[in-house]
Amino acid sequence: MPAILLTGPAAEPLTLAEAKTYLRVDHDGEDAMIGSMITAARATVEALTRRVLIDQSWRIVRDAWPASGLIPVPVNPLKAITGAHVIDAAGAEIEVPLAALISDTARLPGLIRVERCAVPEPGRVLAGIAIDVVAGHGADADHVPSPLVEAVRVVLAHFYEHRDEPGAGAAFPARLDALVAPFRVTRL
Template structure:
């Protein structure tokens, strides 16, 4: 009886007919899924209402800013606006040659050119007195004939130029290569979220922007 109690308190011991075994496993080579940004965009946020809204807001914000393209340390492009929007450009004085270079393109219209007096009053210049060159990069404004620009009354920001720039009000108005560049860039940042800052731009991004590159002759 005491033997039965001793066995009960000691518990049972499992026995195996096999000898001790050491298993060696060799780690295989990792297989990474290719980063197809179009597929990531479709799967990651195009089918996700919240993610799609967030990415769309980022893309709209990216499209509302002038794009700058740099080749090393040299600026290769200045002021390329995608979605149509109004800008107010300020100047302290008129250029010596009388030709005003506007910082944004493509130019849709020059809404108003105003001159501010010493008392901060604003006088609008008659549009018939100047010519708008929307084709050049950057766009230009110059006076007709022998007219002279009126002198502003204040030393700082005495000249205001309200312009409308951009390819159009809708995303469909933006050239397809530029739309693709925005999506490629947003998908790249989405895929790289949480990674270390910096790094190269996605492959093919520069090629999409190359036809719109501003080149000095």
């Protein structure tokens, strides 16, 4: 069940100024590179934890409604379902009433319960269902758990220090695992 990013985060967990202070960089010559590394560090922490740090919009694509009626959400923490549709045999989108999809945002991974009697069946065998969701800890870094922000700093520093050493500096510092371990979302 793939998840497709629709809208990325409006901000990063670290500002450029915070990152430069942490890295002890006092010039502007590497601002673009450091900005790219902040994004890469956030994405790395998100991949390690299976969590979205700052609110993002995603589309979950499925072939069919599950027999159990439960869809585990691949992007967490789930905040809201914002839309859904199925594609009929002619390729037209048919809107699914949001009342037919109930989100459980309290668990990780989040779950969507489908009221099977209230949703149309897709007319296409592959990728006939799309559910749009918002996932993340909040709109800005103030809502992200501080150990995860620190994990972004650790990854950023690692990327910055080893930017010219492919392979030799590939292993992340051991403390990164200690920072992200309590926040890892297991798969169902």
